[in-house]
Amino acid sequence: MELVFVYGTLRRGESNHALLQHAKCLGEAVVSSGYVLHDLGPYPGVIVDKHSQAPLHGEVYQVDSETFAALDRLEEYPTGYDRELVVTPYGAAWLYVYLHSVTHAPVISNGDWCRR
16 A cells, blocks of 8 residues: 555546545645645646745545556656655655646646645
């Protein structure tokens, strides 16, 4: 089992949440700094910015290997997104980090895709 921190279309009520139907939701979490959330249109992308103090809001799920593989396919890991471990109240969880340019993608300054 792995822990995954989701911040966009995989969250409850969002378009890809069905991929987590067999996962256990541990709860909401906030990563307090180090990342910037961008609006890429139909989905968001997080980039690493160790100087950022912006929060990143999401949910933490415990997933089995089959679900984790499905998430990797959705995120086009490792060419579209990479993974990084982040600290959450539930333990270290994988966060998908966007690997392409965000030059023309607006920043979601509140760090919450669901409240953009």
